[in-house]
Amino acid sequence: MQNAVILKKASETKAEFGEVPEKRSIQRLLDFGVVNIDKPEGPTSHQVSDFVQRILGIKKSGHGGSLDPKVTGVLPVALGKATRIVQTWLKAPKEYVCVMHLHKEVPEAELRKIMSFFVGTIDQVPPLKSSVKRVRRKRNVYYLTILEIDGKDVLFQVGCEAGTYIRKLCHDIGLKLGGAHMANLRRTKAGPFDESTLVTLHDLSDAFYYYREKGGEKFLRHCIHPPEEGISHLQKIWVHDTTVDTLCHGADLSVPGISRLHDGIRKGSLVAVMTLKDELVCLAETKMDSEEIKKKEKGLAAKTAKVFMEPGLYPKYKPGQSLGQLV
Numbered sequence: 605m606q607n608a609v610i611l612k613k614a615s616e617t618k619a620e621f622g623e624v625p626e627k628r629s630i631q632r633l634l635d636f637g638v639v640n641i642d643k644p645e646g647p648t649s650h651q652v653s654d655f656v657q658r659i660l661g662i663k664k665s666g667h668g669g670s671l672d673p674k675v676t677g678v679l680p681v682a683l684g685k686a687t688r689i690v691q692t693w694l695k696a697p698k699e700y701v702c703v704m705h706l707h708k709e710v711p712e713a714e715l716r717k718i719m720s721f722f723v724g725t726i727d728q729v730p731p732l733k734s735s736v737k738r739v740r741r742k743r744n745v746y747y748l749t750i751l752e753i754d755g756k757d758v759l760f761q762v763g764c765e766a767g768t769y770i771r772k773l774c775h776d777i778g779l780k781l782g783g784a785h786m787a788n789l790r791r792t793k794a795g796p797f798d799e800s801t802l803v804t805l806h807d808l809s810d811a812f813y814y815y816r817e818k819g820g821e822k823f824l825r826h827c828i829h830p831p832e833e834g835i836s837h838l839q840k841i842w843v844h845d846t847t848v849d850t851l852c853h854g855a856d857l858s859v860p861g862i863s864r865l866h867d868g869i870r871k872g873s874l875v876a877v878m879t880l881k882d883e884l885v886c887l888a889e890t891k892m893d894s895e896e897i898k899k900k901e902k903g904l905a906a907k908t909a910k911v912f913m914e915p916g917l918y919p920k921y922k923p924g925q926s927l928g929q930l931v
Contacts, residue, residue, distance in 0.1 A: 719760070726742070
């Protein structure tokens with residue numbers, strides 16, 4: 605749940621500048637959009653991303669966190685210029701539904717007790733077949749809920765920090781129960797994405813064919829979302845129309861340029877800087893927390909990290925101009 609929004613200085617936005625994300629053209633979305641793919645069993649995450657490129661006839665895409673070939677579920681794929689938001693997905697929390705097979709019968713009370721020990725901060729050594737260095741590291745498990753028990757098969761849901769290996773989690777639980785292994789795994793959440801917006805590769809292919817051959821946009825718009833939906837998990841700062849163009853040229857964000865912001869922002873955190881139409885302008889690292897920004901009238905609020913909006917969509921601002929004078 606996002607924090608409350610603090611009003612710093614009320615401001616209006618002019619309709620002729622920028623565009624509401626949901627009203628972008630299909631061509632724009634193909635170069636600046638995201639698709640939440642229901643990854644099938646078989647291909648790698650990289651192959652799925654490549655399939656998306658070939659279906660849509662684009663040259664660039666990127667996925668939000670690798671899944672093993674046998675694992676299914678939520679795999680967000682960014683298109684074109686939106687690929688630079690992928691880094692914000694990689695460190696975001698994940699959720700999985702898993703079937704763990706026990707190697708011997710275990711009383712339910714004992715099973716629940718042992719599994720409860722794996723909620724909170726745990727130590728993990730990545731499995732042999734992993735792309736990272738095999739050193740012991742701490743990971744946070746936010747919740748671990750048993751959904752069903754059928755003999756030696758345990759269906760559970762787990763919410764965890766990025767980089768938590770569920771196969772290893774099953775193995776470690778099994779060490780205390782006489783052995784266990786992961787039998788099946790599906791990812792149900794990855795950062796801002798969940799199963800509610802999933803589409804299959806077949807859905808995407810059919811939607812693009814209908815758009816290309818019939819000109820119908822409805823189904824393709826159902827599949828491709830504005831990239832702003834891909835940063836909904838980040839805290840945000842909204843800026844005045846008069847501030848936007850300078851940020852598009854790489855300038856850092858000063859306090860006078862801010863209209864409103866999320867409460868609870870910490871100094872040194874990554875935030876999304878937005879227009880008053882909720883367009884993504886850039887990602888930035890905060891140099892003040894929310895309370896400082898609220899109280900101060902000047903100073904560096906955030907250092908621009910990655911710019912997404914192109915210059916020229918909002919007019920250049922000269923000191924002393926009012927919103928009504930912008931042309």
